[in-house]
Amino acid sequence: MLLKGQAGWYKDAIIYQVHVRSFSDSNGDGIGDFQGLAQRLDYVQELGVSAIWVMPFCPSPLRDDGYDISDYRSVHPSYGTLEDFKAFLLGAHDRGIRVIIEMVANHTSDQHPWFLESRASRDNPKRDWYVWSDTDTGYRGTRIIFLDTEMSNWAWDPISKSYYWHRFFSHQPDLNYDNPAVREEMWNVMKFWLELGVDGFRLDAVPYLIEREGTSCENLPETHEVIRELRKKVDDQFPGAMLLAEANQWPADLRPYFGNADEFHMAFHFPLMPRMFMGLRLEDRKPITEILQQTPEIPASCQWCLFLRNHDELTLEMVTDIERDYMYDLYARDKAMRLNLGIRRRLAPLLDNDRRRIELMNGMLMSLPGTPIIYYGDEIGMGDNVYLGDRHGVRTPMQWSGGWNGGFSTADPESLYSPPILNPVYGYQAVNVLSQKRSEHSLLSWMKHIIQIRRSSPVFGSGSIEFLYPANHRVLAYVRQLGKDTVLVVNNLSSAAQAVELDLRRYKGNILIEMFGRNVFPRIGDLPYLLTMGPYQFYWFRLRRI
Amino acid sequence: MAEEMLLTDDFLRQLINVGEVDILVGLRTHNNADTIAPVIRAIQTGILQCFPRERVAIVNADGGSQDKTPELIVGASIDDVWSVSKVYALRTLHCISTRYATSPEPGTALRTILAAADLLHAKACVVFSPDSTTIGPDWLQRLVRPVYNDNFDLVSPIYRRQKFEGALIQNLLYPMTRAIYGYRVREPYASEFAISGRLASDFLNKESWNDESSRLGAEIHLTVAALTGTYRVCQSFLGPKAQDRGASDLVAAMRRTVGALFSSLDSDFPLWSTITGSQPVPTLGAQSEFVMEPARVNRKRLREMFATGVAQLEPVFTSILSESTLSELQRIASLEVSEFNYPADLWAKTVFEFAASYHKSVISRDHIVQALVPLYRGRTLTFLLENRDGSGEDIERNSESLCADFERLKPYLLEVWADRK
Numbered sequence: 024m025l026l027k028g029q030a031g032w033y034k035d036a037i038i039y040q041v042h043v044r045s046f047s048d049s050n051g052d053g054i055g056d057f058q059g060l061a062q063r064l065d066y067v068q069e070l071g072v073s074a075i076w077v078m079p080f081c082p083s084p085l086r087d088d089g090y091d092i093s094d095y096r097s098v099h100p101s102y103g104t105l106e107d108f109k110a111f112l113l114g115a116h117d118r119g120i121r122v123i124i125e126m127v128a129n130h131t132s133d134q135h136p137w138f139l140e141s142r143a144s145r146d147n148p149k150r151d152w153y154v155w156s157d158t159d160t161g162y163r164g165t166r167i168i169f170l171d172t173e174m175s176n177w178a179w180d181p182i183s184k185s186y187y188w189h190r191f192f193s194h195q196p197d198l199n200y201d202n203p204a205v206r207e208e209m210w211n212v213m214k215f216w217l218e219l220g221v222d223g224f225r226l227d228a229v230p231y232l233i234e235r236e237g238t239s240c241e242n243l244p245e246t247h248e249v250i251r252e253l254r255k256k257v258d259d260q261f262p263g264a265m266l267l268a269e270a271n272q273w274p275a276d277l278r279p280y281f282g283n284a285d286e287f288h289m290a291f292h293f294p295l296m297p298r299m300f301m302g303l304r305l306e307d308r309k310p311i312t313e314i315l316q317q318t319p320e321i322p323a324s325c326q327w328c329l330f331l332r333n334h335d336e337l338t339l340e341m342v343t344d345i346e347r348d349y350m351y352d353l354y355a356r357d358k359a360m361r362l363n364l365g366i367r368r369r370l371a372p373l374l375d376n377d378r379r380r381i382e383l384m385n386g387m388l389m390s391l392p393g394t395p396i397i398y399y400g401d402e403i404g405m406g407d408n409v410y411l412g413d414r415h416g417v418r419t420p421m422q423w424s425g426g427w428n429g430g431f432s433t434a435d436p437e438s439l440y441s442p443p444i445l446n447p448v449y450g451y452q453a454v455n456v457l458s459q460k461r462s463e464h465s466l467l468s469w470m471k472h473i474i475q476i477r478r479s480s481p482v483f484g485s486g487s488i489e490f491l492y493p494a495n496h497r498v499l500a501y502v503r504q505l506g507k508d509t510v511l512v513v514n515n516l517s518s519a520a521q522a523v524e525l526d527l528r529r530y531k532g533n534i535l536i537e538m539f540g541r542n543v544f545p546r547i548g549d550l551p552y553l554l555t556m557g558p559y560q561f562y563w564f565r566l567r568r569i
Numbered sequence: 570m571a572e573e574m575l576l577t578d579d580f581l582r583q584l585i586n587v588g589e590v591d592i593l594v595g596l597r598t599h600n601n602a603d604t605i606a607p608v609i610r611a612i613q614t615g616i617l618q619c620f621p622r623e624r625v626a627i628v629n630a631d632g633g634s635q636d637k638t639p640e641l642i643v644g645a646s647i648d649d650v651w652s653v654s655k656v657y658a659l660r661t662l663h664c665i666s667t668r669y670a671t672s673p674e675p676g677t678a679l680r681t682i683l684a685a686a687d688l689l690h691a692k693a694c695v696v697f698s699p700d701s702t703t704i705g706p707d708w709l710q711r712l713v714r715p716v717y718n719d720n721f722d723l724v725s726p727i728y729r730r731q732k733f734e735g736a737l738i739q740n741l742l743y744p745m746t747r748a749i750y751g752y753r754v755r756e757p758y759a760s761e762f763a764i765s766g767r768l769a770s771d772f773l774n775k776e777s778w779n780d781e782s783s784r785l786g787a788e789i790h791l792t793v794a795a796l797t798g799t800y801r802v803c804q805s806f807l808g809p810k811a812q813d814r815g816a817s818d819l820v821a822a823m824r825r826t827v828g829a830l831f832s833s834l835d836s837d838f839p840l841w842s843t844i845t846g847s848q849p850v851p852t853l854g855a856q857s858e859f860v861m862e863p864a865r866v867n868r869k870r871l872r873e874m875f876a877t878g879v880a881q882l883e884p885v886f887t888s889i890l891s892e893s894t895l896s897e898l899q900r901i902a903s904l905e906v907s908e909f910n911y912p913a914d915l916w917a918k919t920v921f922e923f924a925a926s927y928h929k930s931v932i933s934r935d936h937i938v939q940a941l942v943p944l945y946r947g948r949t950l951t952f953l954l955e956n957r958d959g960s961g962e963d964i965e966r967n968s969e970s971l972c973a974d975f976e977r978l979k980p981y982l983l984e985v986w987a988d989r990k
Binding site: 306310 | 582583585589621622624657660661663849
């Protein structure tokens with residue numbers, strides 16, 4: 024059953040992204056599970072987030088961490104049972120926390136029964152559920168996404184002696200969405216989970232659903248038709264459920280995924296994220312304001328999803344070559360940190376474990392227009408292990424305490440699904456939930472505070488944004504406004520103290536109330552409003568006319 | 570304290586907004602609207618191409634332009650460069666401007682730029698002439714890289730010149746500076762150069778800014794400061810140089826350059842008096858290049874101006890020159906163009922005697938510099954005649970010969986410096 028609440032709940036949400044496998048192990052087998060996740064829901068509630076996004080948990084050979092599904096209607100046995108999932112879902116809803124799950128719609132595992140049937144013979148009824156060809160020359164204009172591992176988007180199948188299409192790993196054949204039976208079956212899968220009560224889906228890899236010769240096979244009109252069809256069914260049968268698009272595209276290419284409010288409710292703003300990191304190192308607001316200027320308006324009921332880090336590499340697909348080189352040089356000098364066109368690192372190590380920078384980046388995440396997503400562990404400043412291969416280094420066990428396996432599991436350390444972070448700086452003995460809960464000045468306590476403040480006003484989720492352009496380019500300032508609620512946000516991107524003059528004449532007569540300490544700042548007059556800011560400092564001011 | 574008086578509050582506010590920079594590009598302007606556009610475009614393109622990651626600011630010190638030169642500089646959009654070159658700027662590029670005076674004072678303009686570089690902690694400060702219409706985007710990196718990457722403190726330019734261009738530099742400034750200070754810097758009075766933050770800061774803090782020669786010929790003083798201090802100096806070949814607009818006013822040019830050079834000798838005597846010979850400085854690219862285009866020069870007019878000057882200024886020369894030098898000049902003044910020759914060693918002696926007289930202020934220092942002008946015209950005539958049919962190598966050989974004479978006769982300077990004959 025869906026959690027009751029207002030339509031558009033996702034606009035004011037704060038989402039916490041977790042991987043079942045990585046979060047908490049209840050049965051001591053070294054792998055996180057749904058019972059463990061359910062046991063940690065009080066922590067999630069205390070953190071203050073309003074939704075959990077659970078990464079793929081369906082049965083899978085786990086050759087791509089669950090994004091290679093072999094059964095869409097069940098739970099991977101390592102993570103528990105469907106009953107365990109239902110119990111988790113109920114526990115989350117009881118705490119007012121919504122649950123978003125993954126819908127890996129573009130492709131299946133090559134071990135999925137559909138594909139096993141499809142490859143069995145050329146006249147199998149499921150043959151047309153995937154994209155087959157006698158040659159590997161079709162769709163030549165299509166880029167390869169996993170450049171480090173794949174040479175082609177076609178893979179040879181020795182059983183049916185033909186090629187199948189795959190946009191990701193070769194063990195992930197793409198489904199054929201030109202086939203109505205596929206579309207119908209994937210809707211049935213979504214319906215299955217919606218009937219259990221999930222509140223929304225993150226649809227994986229949506230730009231790639233349809234292929235057409237002579238195109239890039241991305242963002243095609245036919246793909247939008249598929250999405251509109253799904254959205255209509257969701258709205259008709261499960262009003263309030265939310266669809267979130269994973270489409271790593273430029274803003275202008277993303278805009279169509281909102282349609283006329285008849286496709287996705289939300290979409291990740293991929294190009295913004297690397298530019299936030301870039302702006303911080305450049306100590307210049309230009310990359311951030313530029314990309315947001317290029318971001319088109321979206322329908323009122325729709326929303327951007329913002330994030331600093333997630334389970335994947337910090338993707339640099341949506342940047343220019345010169346920007347990518349800069350990011351590599353500044354954030355990934357060690358080649359082991361690089362993967363595909365990105366950087367496989369967590370937030371704290373990316374920011375040199377600098378608490379001021381971590382706070383500033385979270386401050387921007389929480390105050391720019393969109394729904395913020397916090398990746399598990401980043402709220403306590405967890406580190407990574409770039410030597411674990413692929414993206415496993417940012418998917419290590421959650422660090423709950425300084426005890427056995429960091430409180431993640433009672434299993435022998437050798438049997439954990441992944442070695443925990445052990446180094447003296449980021450290891451679980453130094454960075455863990457238990458110790459940070461005991462300190463009101465810990466990063467965790469600070470995160471709780473900022474989440475609480477963010478949730479205190481709908482202006483952050485639904486308000487308009489107007490950028491101020493003070494002559495000091497190291498300062499990123501904007502005004503968020505919703506009705507009579509006005510918030511001024513001022514961020515110092517520089518490692519040095521700055522003076523900035525803001526033109527606030529249109530708000531003349533208002534006083535500023537700093538939202539963290541609730542202190543009153545002087546009334547706005549005719550002169551430029553002068554602020555002095557410490558290194559990486561930021562302010563959120565509520566404007567009040569008293 | 571000095572900067573507080575120099576910089577206006579408005580300019581200071583602009584500097585605060587710019588913040589710390591890696592490279593500061595200085596432009597000293599006065600009614601340069603006709604030529605500034607390609608200059609600013611080349612600078613912006615150079616920044617995008619060669620220093621996309623560095624924090625760069627363009628700082629214009631304007632001497633009271635009436636033609637909206639500052640507005641053209643501040644309004645030049647980097648996006649226009651991007652649309653043509655497709656090179657993308659990672660950062661905000663600041664272009665700021667200040668009016669330091671209502672009439673141009675090159676020294677004050679330079680001082681304003683150096684003060685900005687100092688306040689913004691610039692690692693490198695590069696200055697371009699607003700008249701350099703031949704500037705290319707690569708000029709920026711040719712001047713800045715040696716400072717930014719290789720820790721040089723002064724990068725002086727070398728230009729490809731038309732063979733009779735830059736006669737004042739070739740016949741006086743270069744050989745004199747080289748003989749006095751012992752370093753072979755081809756353009757001691759450069760309108761384009763780059764300096765390190767350290768040199769900018771040190772030079773800014775010198776107390777001689779209020780001297781007239783410092784205000785007029787700050788470039789010479791800067792070169793001398795670099796040569797006489799613990800600084801690393803190099804040269805960088807830039808390419809063809811457009812003729813400076815002010816180059817036709819010879820008296821003014823002599824005041825700015827020769828006056829400043831003579832003035833520097835006063836304070837630096839302990840340093841230069843012990844130097845003998847000269848040594849080359851590291852040079853990136855060509856040592857010198859000449860374009861062999863024929864020049865239209867009125868040689869007869871030059872000879873007449875020389876002869877008239879020698880005759881009319883005899884009472885002045887009596888105070889400045891030795892009897893033998895004056896007598897030799899009078900002999901040369903009677904020669905026709907076809908026989909005319911103002912020999913290199915006599916020219917070196919003449920200059921040294923002027924320098925010593927300037928030091929002793931035997932008459933008004935400004936009059937001394939002005940009195941050198943007709944003699945310089947005579948030397949220029951010899952320079953033209955010597956090199957009329959010469960190749961680039963010939964010009965270079967003659968230049969070296971002149972420099973050798975200046976170096977050889979340096980003891981004579983010391984002699985007249987102590988006790989003018």
